[in-house]
Amino acid sequence: MQLLALGVVSTVLLSGHLVNGEVESLENYVHLSFDKLRGSRYETATKGGKPSARLRKRADGYEEIEIINEQNFYSVELEIGTPSQNVTVLLDTGSSDLWVSGPENPYCMPVSGTQDDFNPLSWITRSTLVSGSATATSSGSSGIATMDCSEYGVFNSSRSSTFRSNNTGFQISYGDQTFASGTWGTDTLNLGDANVTGFSFAVANRSNSTVGVFGIGLPGLESTYTGATASSDNSYQYQNFPMKLKAQGTINHVAYSLFLDEPEAHSGSILFGAVDHSKYSGQLYTIPLLNPYQNRGVQNPIEFDVTVQGVGISQSGSTKTITTTKFPALLDSGTTLTYMPYQLTELIAARIGARYSSNLGFYVMPCPADNDNTQLLYDFGGFQISANLSNYILGSSSSSNVCYLGIIPLSDSNAIFGDNFLINAYVVYDLENYEVSMAQARFNATQSQIEVINGSVPSAVKAPSYSATWSTVQSITSGGGAFTSGAAGSTTTATSTTSKTSQHKAAGDKLAPTSIFVLVAWAFSFVV
Structure with a gap:
């Protein structure tokens, strides 16, 4: 696929950190606020900011371009x-499972030095299950201690009087060979004022990850059901x-609303069982x-794919x-950038004056004016x-006025709409009605306007x-009249206020380098 030749992917991770402990559990809904952190690794991430490319002039007359694989992290x-x-x-x-690190993990031991060449979180930014089989544990080779997990906590089941083991094995692995394996069980879980008993x-x-994962996706993505186990008697x-x-x-309907807030915001929120009408403008539409996997015997949707009917x-x-050609798009809060079919x-x-650079793996263009x-x-x-073009621009600090487009071409007809799209939308995920x-x-x-x-x-x-x-x-x-000013039958435009088993995701999962260095001529001027 074209994506494999791009050499770098900037990803986002929907994960969460409490904002001053701000978790609400009121009647029939649960409100969770999370910090938005950005960085190449969760351990060193800081609040706010947008993805960027850094350019430095070298003494030999060349410019060194460093495209940082910065991610957004939301930890809970x-x-x-x-x-x-x-x-x-x-x-x-x-993803759809909660798993936490146990104290016996051989990778989770305090070590000295830095880990600049290791990104333990890159796998969850794409959340694609590779296998549910025992071969998952072969990732990471010998299990030599490489991480200090104590900073983020481990769960010792022997110290909990309410833990009950299911005596069944847990296996999951992801596209970059990161994995987790262990045992299923049940216990009490507290998230602020929300208390869940008998939780699996x-x-x-x-x-080989420093922190666990709190998956809240569709049940078809649960590792007890997907992958190699889906057709077995034990699934x-x-x-x-x-x-x-x-x-x-606690809630009346299996649904939640996601609000990532504007790009520079330090926090966002998720609302289980309710919608906040203050977080959007215009009409809320349902699709x-x-x-895509119905022909494989999958009865219900397992991920958040929707139809885009025009751009x-x-x-x-x-x-x-x-274009008014229809294509499927995955609404993926686990990805920073947007991926679209190559032709699109x-x-x-062509509309914005950008050209693709095979050396850089990005479209390059003159930086847009601030206004x-x-x-x-x-x-x-x-x-x-609507989405401001500025949300898709990876800027630079170079005097050469070179910017990069945060839209990556794919060789198939699928698209992935990541964070640089989702920050523009208030999205309600209805897991019961598959809408x-x-x-x-x-x-x-x-002021919030929350309705259950x-x-x-x-x-x-x-x-x-x-x-x-x-x-x-x-x-x-190309072509069509859906968006053209004054065209008959034009659609309503809101005003802008500023899988695991998916093939088109799996290709991107293999790409998560911390940075890429490319030397280009100092006279570089969009001729690529």
């Missing part, structure tokens, strides 16, 4: 067991965290999830249609989400083209 501190033990985990919508999770006694689905919240009456661009007060990426690049108001427009079947509701995100709201979800998302309506979803692969072609 859980209290598990009796008495409670504090464990930090990474909240992830792209795994204790990993062997893993099963269980009540993960969102499902368990409903089962015990169905796709099931447009707004420049200097006028809008033009780029080329069409967008540039160019927006990309995405039609989801009768409603649009997603979206509206334009609204920033700087002064009972059966359907309140105030949301079905998109006009709810049933006209993607079904077959088509070549991206």
Whole structure:
């Protein structure tokens, strides 16, 4: 695939850190605020900022370009067991299991020195399961201690009077050979004021990640069901965290709302069982999830794929249609950048004056002016989400005015809409009805307007083209009138306020270098 030749991927990780302990559990919903941290590793990440490329002039007349693989991290501190033990985990919508590190993990021993050549968190930023079999434990070779996990906590099941082992094995591995293996069990889990009893999770006694994972995705992604075990007699689905919240009456519907806030914001939030009307503008529209794996015998969607029915661009007060060819897109809060079919990426690049550099693996372009108001427009079947072009720009500190486009071309028809799209949208994930509701995100709201979800998302309506979803692969072609200013039948545009088993994700999972260095001529001027 084209993606394999790009050489670098900038990724985002939906995981979470409590903001001053700000977790709310009120009647029929749970509100969690998390810090947004950015860095090449969770251990050294800091608050705020946007992905960037750093350019330095060398004495030999060349410019050294360092594209940093910066990620967003949102970590959550859980209290598990009796008495409670504090464990930090990474909240992830792209997986569905909670697992925590145990004290017997041979990789988790205090070591001296730095780990600049090791990114233990890169795997969860893409959340793609490779195998549920025992071969997962072969990753990481000998198990020599390489990490200090004590800073983020480990769970010792023998010290909890309420822990009950299921006596069944847990195995999971990811696209970059990171893995975890251990044993399933149940215990009490506390997240702020939210208390869950008899909660199923795994204790990993062997893993090459410093922290565990708090997956809240669809049940079809649970490691007890997906991968090699899905067709066996031992495969099963269980009540993960969102499902368990409903089962015990904490929420009324298995759904949650995600608000990443603007790019420079230091925090975001997730709302289990409710929607906050103050976090979006315009109408909240509902679209169905796709099931790309139905022909493989998968009955229900297992990830958040939706249909994109067109792409447009707004420049200097006028809008033009780029394409009205339908294509599937994965709404992936575990990815920083956006990945699109090659033909579409080329069409967008031509509109903004960007050219692809095979040496850099990115589209390069002159940096837009600070007051540039160019927006990309995405039609989801009768409603649009707009995204400022600035959200897709990887800037540089170089005097040569070179910037990089945070849209990566793929060789197939699928797309992955990562963080640089999702920050523009308020997204409600309905895990019961297999739907997603979206509206334009609204920033700087002064007062929440929270409404509990009972059966359907309140105030949301079905998109006009709810049933006209993607079904077959088509070549991206330009043209159409869906976005053109004044065109008949143009769709409504909101105003901008600023898998695990997926093949198209798996290719990207193999790419997570901390940085890439490329030498280009000092006279480099967009001729690539």
